[in-house]
Amino acid sequence: MxxxxxxxxxxxxxxxxxxxxxxxxxxxxxxxxxxxxxxxxxxxxxxxxxxxxxxxxxxxxxxxxxxxxxxxxxxxxxxxxxxxxxxxxxxxxxxxxxxxxxxxxxxxxxxxxxxxxxxxxxxxxxxPNLAIYFSDYLLKNVILREQSDRQDLLNKTKAIIFDDTKFADLVDENLRAQQYRLQALYYRRLGQDEAAEQAIAHYSENFQAGTSYHLEKLHTEFACPSQEVLPQLGKIYQEVDAIQSEVLVQSGIYRDTCFYYQCTDCCKRDFPTVSLTEFLHIKNNLSKAELEKFKTRAQAIQDEHIKEFGEPMKIVDQTTSSKENPHEFKFTCPFLNEADQCEIHSDRPLACRSFGLATINNQDVQACKFYLNQYQANSSHRAERIVYDSRETTAMIGGSNKLLAQEHGFKNMKQPVGTLVAWLCLNSKS
Ligand code: SF4
Ligand code: SF4
Structure with a gap:
């Protein structure tokens, strides 16, 4: 049975x-x-x-x-x-x-x-819902158009997204709230940030954000052979900045989130990890006097670390399990001045540049709550998070790092990385 x-x-x-x-x-x-x-x-x-x-x-x-x-x-x-x-x-x-x-x-x-x-x-x-999706498409892609076409396109979109009747018949509040998001996109395109923030505030009041999302990724087209990466790094950073500006516009993120929230937390913790390539770029762009000033600041931090843990923060190989800051020691970045400004802003490393705007693994956005809240509130009706796909740039820098490791005496390392303190102290007493 x-x-x-x-x-x-x-x-x-x-x-x-x-x-x-x-x-x-x-x-x-x-x-x-x-x-x-x-x-x-x-x-x-x-x-x-x-x-x-x-x-x-x-x-x-x-x-x-x-x-x-x-x-x-x-x-x-x-x-x-x-x-x-x-x-x-x-x-x-x-x-x-x-x-x-x-x-x-x-x-x-x-x-x-x-x-x-x-x-x-x-x-x-x-x-009627094409008012949302077509406007979204036009506003997001207007940058690809010839300069002469852009104004026409913006005018045309404006006529729709500021006309309440075009949104009145949409079925739910979330769909109607899209009108504000599109207006924010429009204002950002014109560089009218204050009006954009107001529109985003209306959008956030009216939009019930979901928790699920998928990533839409923008990436740079910039490819560079490994031996050229260091001399071209300034240009690579410019490419990254350009694509990230586009991420800001399309995702409705403040132009300077850290400034807006008066936050410098990231510069006062165990952050960031920097490759040899990126450190050499910073170093090559400093005068002798500046380098000495930053080395002195770094050495004071390193001394504190030695006092507390009996050893300095070291340069390690990222491909092995060793950690560049194994004690998760919190310190103020030696490049941050007393007014809480980054003194190497235009040469700051990728980790600082892209935090909050990028994915390094194709799955998540590396971001703090200030960015995440904005993505949550400003994502489109279809719950997209538009971010910068940094995988190609990271791979490019990785290729260069491997090459430079040999030239700079890191014979047994494939990917030398370290905290900025460890890099600055490398040739000082430690
Ligand atoms: S990224 Fe976020 S946590 Fe870091 S400094 Fe900016 S606002 Fe603060
Ligand atoms: S390099 Fe600049 S942005 Fe990066 S942690 Fe240091 S001070 Fe902050």
């Missing part, structure tokens, strides 16, 4: 596994169709795609395939009508998903194939 019950159970499981397979098959079928649709679309075979979809309406079975269907209509210069979205009365959630998918698709296609410009605002009657 017991065995029979067990057999029955396993049969039930088989059935559910089987239906699982069927679902997988359906999903893979949908993906195959979408690939086919996209191929026709990018080849400009609009009529062929239209015929395929008209003859097989059952193939338009996902939001993505419906978005391709709509994009095809628009590319043929036609207007979307309610019938195209759903035969029955379309649900608000479907309208939202479709608007989002349509703009996302357009954005990806635009990047890849530079296809025709479409004025999605002309479709607001049928897809």
């Amino acid at each position: 017991e065995q029979a019950a067990k057999n029955l159970k396993s049969l039930e499981m088989l059935a559910s596994t089987d239906s699982g397979y069927r679902q997988l098959e359906q999903e893979s079928e949908s993906e195959k169709n979408q690939f086919k649709f996209l191929t026709l679309l990018t080849q400009g075979k609009y009529q062929e795609l239209d015929a395929l979809m008209m003859e097989n309406p059952h193939l338009i079975d996902t939001v993505s395939s419906k978005a391709i269907f709509l994009l095809n209509i628009l590319l043929r210069g036609q207007k979307i009508i309610p019938m195209h979205i759903s035969i029955r009365k379309p649900a608000p959630a479907l309208i939202d998903d479709l608007s989002y998918a349509l703009i996302e698709l357009y954005q990806n296609m635009h990047k890849l194939f530079e296809i025709a410009e479409i004025d999605f605002y002309q479709q607001l009657e049928v897809l």
